[in-house]
Amino acid sequence: MSDAHTPIFQRAVVALNGGPSDARIIRLIADEARHSKAEVIAVHVVEIDWTLPLDADIAGRSEEVQRVLDIAESVAEDYKVRLDPVLLQARDVGAAIVDEATERGADLLVVGLPFRKRFGGEFAIGRTIPYILQNAPCAVWVVRDPMTEEST
Amino acid sequence: MQGRKPADRRVRVERPHAPYFRYMGPGQLVAKPAANRALTPSGRLVNRIRAAVFGRPLSTEEEIGERLTKTKALAIFSSDAISSSAYATEEILRVLLLAGASALFLSLWVSIAITILLAVVSLSYRQVCRAYPNGGGAYIVARTNLAPIFGLIAAAALLIDYVMTVAVSTAAAIAQIQSVVPQAYDVRIEIAFISITLITIANLRGLRESGNIFAVPTYLFVGLALAIVGIGLFHIVGGTVVPVTTADAVPFPNHFEPIGILLLLKAFAGGSVALTGVEAIANGVPAFKPPEAKNAANTMTAMAILLGILFVGLTLVAVQYGLRPTEAGGPSIVALAAQAAFGGGSPLFVAFAASTALILFLAANTSFNAFPRLAAILAEDGYMPRQFSFRGDRLAYSWGIVLLAAIAFGLLWAFGGDTHALIPLYSVGVFVCFTLSQIGMVRHWRRERDSGWRWRMAVNATGAVLTAVVLLVVVSEKFFNGAYLVVILVPTLVAMMVFINRQYSRSASELAVAPDMVVRPPHREERVVVPIPGLTRAVVQAINVGRSVSEDIRAVYISDDPEAAAKLRAEFERQIPGVPLVVVESPYRTLVGPLLAYLDVLDAAWPPDKPDPITFVVIPEYVARSWWERILYNQSAKRLRTALLGRPHTVVVAVPYRREDTALFEAAVGGERSAERAAKDPPD
Numbered sequence: 099m100s101d102a103h104t105p106i107f108q109r110a111v112v113a114l115n116g117g118p119s120d121a122r123i124i125r126l127i128a129d130e131a132r133h134s135k136a137e138v139i140a141v142h143v144v145e146i147d148w149t150l151p152l153d154a155d156i157a158g159r160s161e162e163v164q165r166v167l168d169i170a171e172s173v174a175e176d177y178k179v180r181l182d183p184v185l186l187q188a189r190d191v192g193a194a195i196v197d198e199a200t201e202r203g204a205d206l207l208v209v210g211l212p213f214r215k216r217f218g219g220e221f222a223i224g225r226t227i228p229y230i231l232q233n234a235p236c237a238v239w240v241v242r243d244p245m246t247e248e249s250t
Numbered sequence: 251m252q253g254r255k256p257a258d259r260r261v262r263v264e265r266p267h268a269p270y271f272r273y274m275g276p277g278q279l280v281a282k283p284a285a286n287r288a289l290t291p292s293g294r295l296v297n298r299i300r301a302a303v304f305g306r307p308l309s310t311e312e313e314i315g316e317r318l319t320k321t322k323a324l325a326i327f328s329s330d331a332i333s334s335s336a337y338a339t340e341e342i343l344r345v346l347l348l349a350g351a352s353a354l355f356l357s358l359w360v361s362i363a364i365t366i367l368l369a370v371v372s373l374s375y376r377q378v379c380r381a382y383p384n385g386g387g388a389y390i391v392a393r394t395n396l397a398p399i400f401g402l403i404a405a406a407a408l409l410i411d412y413v414m415t416v417a418v419s420t421a422a423a424i425a426q427i428q429s430v431v432p433q434a435y436d437v438r439i440e441i442a443f444i445s446i447t448l449i450t451i452a453n454l455r456g457l458r459e460s461g462n463i464f465a466v467p468t469y470l471f472v473g474l475a476l477a478i479v480g481i482g483l484f485h486i487v488g489g490t491v492v493p494v495t496t497a498d499a500v501p502f503p504n505h506f507e508p509i510g511i512l513l514l515l516k517a518f519a520g521g522s523v524a525l526t527g528v529e530a531i532a533n534g535v536p537a538f539k540p541p542e543a544k545n546a547a548n549t550m551t552a553m554a555i556l557l558g559i560l561f562v563g564l565t566l567v568a569v570q571y572g573l574r575p576t577e578a579g580g581p582s583i584v585a586l587a588a589q590a591a592f593g594g595g596s597p598l599f600v601a602f603a604a605s606t607a608l609i610l611f612l613a614a615n616t617s618f619n620a621f622p623r624l625a626a627i628l629a630e631d632g633y634m635p636r637q638f639s640f641r642g643d644r645l646a647y648s649w650g651i652v653l654l655a656a657i658a659f660g661l662l663w664a665f666g667g668d669t670h671a672l673i674p675l676y677s678v679g680v681f682v683c684f685t686l687s688q689i690g691m692v693r694h695w696r697r698e699r700d701s702g703w704r705w706r707m708a709v710n711a712t713g714a715v716l717t718a719v720v721l722l723v724v725v726s727e728k729f730f731n732g733a734y735l736v737v738i739l740v741p742t743l744v745a746m747m748v749f750i751n752r753q754y755s756r757s758a759s760e761l762a763v764a765p766d767m768v769v770r771p772p773h774r775e776e777r778v779v780v781p782i783p784g785l786t787r788a789v790v791q792a793i794n795v796g797r798s799v800s801e802d803i804r805a806v807y808i809s810d811d812p813e814a815a816a817k818l819r820a821e822f823e824r825q826i827p828g829v830p831l832v833v834v835e836s837p838y839r840t841l842v843g844p845l846l847a848y849l850d851v852l853d854a855a856w857p858p859d860k861p862d863p864i865t866f867v868v869i870p871e872y873v874a875r876s877w878w879e880r881i882l883y884n885q886s887a888k889r890l891r892t893a894l895l896g897r898p899h900t901v902v903v904a905v906p907y908r909r910e911d912t913a914l915f916e917a918a919v920g921g922e923r924s925a926e927r928a929a930k931d932p933p934d
Contacts, residue, residue: 165274172272185265198260
């Protein structure tokens, strides 16, 4: 039986995709971090295709991309939790998230998963989540969005 | 950064806006605290001092956390009303004394009658809290249901009353201290200044903090006063009352006044001071935690019940113990009641005396909350300068707080700390408001016809009649003692507010952009005039800015020295080719006049068939680094800016040159200079 006072994590990397689940994930993690004084790192990765150089000025110029981290920071602030926002450009989102979590020594990685279906009705998990689940060195929480009218 | 696999490289993207701003929506930035950080050392020092005295700045989002619980709100908004239980009984007794000892027992019935009036008024204000949850009390009720002018009369009367409350209650508290420490008389102005300053600072620190500071003394007074009533009742019921004989009691008159309706009305009017401050909660509904209206209404009820119990209870104790008002400087009725209950000189007696002095100081605090809120609502409606609606660093209405403190202290200082002369003014304003708000509520219910509107209207109509009667009695009793000042001050304030409103309305209509107007790019021609004091880097920078505005540019040099002007012309034409220099000789050594005249000449020379051009007057300025440098530089530029302000078709542009701009300047003009040098000194 686990000790009720043992924090669930001490350093969490939260991967944000700019979707509706971002705020929910931040609230979930910030609520826990507030009590355990754990460190929270929010990572948003912009995927750069191979036609452009990796350091192309894409994410820095985009207000929409910046907003993803800013809103997360604001939600965390409501819980009196300081959030370290990290904006990355990479060829592969999953690899960048896992590498960032590894480099930061995170003991928890949290990712959101939109509820989507492929043509034909089969649930689509995409390729990022399976990559993270297979490669992340720490615990991984996947928070799936609720089903909506459109997605069902 | 390299990942685990060769292809897993990632790049961290800088976020330069992040320390200062946050993107919260498309095209929407929210400033962070760093954006407000002072840039200069002196600015940072001022900010540190401000943070130490007033607390760290609060963001607008934190406003909800600053709201008051019912417990704190009761202490903040009710200290004025509750403190009046310390002297209301005495006011009744002083009137009834004129009819002899047998009339004193009537004080209990008078206090019960006033408590019934209090019940009606508070019931009515409960309805105001629910019907007008945005606050504003009598002003909003009268403005909405009667006419704007009645709202303004109510507001003016209330504003005057709040100032009086601060001045009078501070003076009363000092008098209370004087009765224990007579030497305090010599430093009464200093005590007044310190107490008002402390209350001002506490209020500038924000609602929640002032609630924390002021709750303890208020509840201490309430607790001890209830204990006096409880002990008194115990002795009354047990038949163990020992009447108190007061050595310096006011003697009965030789010729008693007959006990009649006039005397009772006088006593009623005197005791009605107990009702002052009752309206403060209705003014400050938005200061409560949600649900604001419900919490405000319940606090109103709690306050009325507490005040009613204390007032009737203390009067009952005073009657049963045979307490009589004393000559000036003697103990008050509540002090005598405390003596009877706790024993003179006992720790509880001393604690009660201290808490009475404190609650009288804190009666001022109610005004510090109500006055700025009312001023803010008036400012939002355009009846007071807009600054009054701005919230300061701690979300308090700083302008209103500071103005109230300044006027109240000014009054105390002008009257030498003795505000007896102001007391007749006190309470007249409150009853003007009570009457207007109740009449307004009668019309409100007639129009709205919500459920139970008939009994609600009946309550308000009864209240209106009762408060109107009290108003007439108070005015007739106190008119020649100074209440006539209200007749002068209220219309003056109303006229001032109407004037401000007209001014704002006029400017708003002048500035309004019609909703159906589609703004097209400007088609007027532009020209640039750069007044120059010589040829400096600041001038070059100003001319370059001017060139980016229009090709029609000229520099103007005003001088009383033709030789200097000729020398400058030679340099200017060589170093800034393509920009004509106009030299205006000024034999009377003036600067502003000749420049304005030159601009007029330019206007007159403009082809009459073309629309007037916009003239950009680009003024070069050297940025001072410290306060003393500001004295040394830019004095002419300031004079020019002032003179040109409001000139038709003229835009004044100040172009600052900072010492730090040297590199920028070199980069901008260095190319040409290098070319010149290169021509002179060709490389080997």
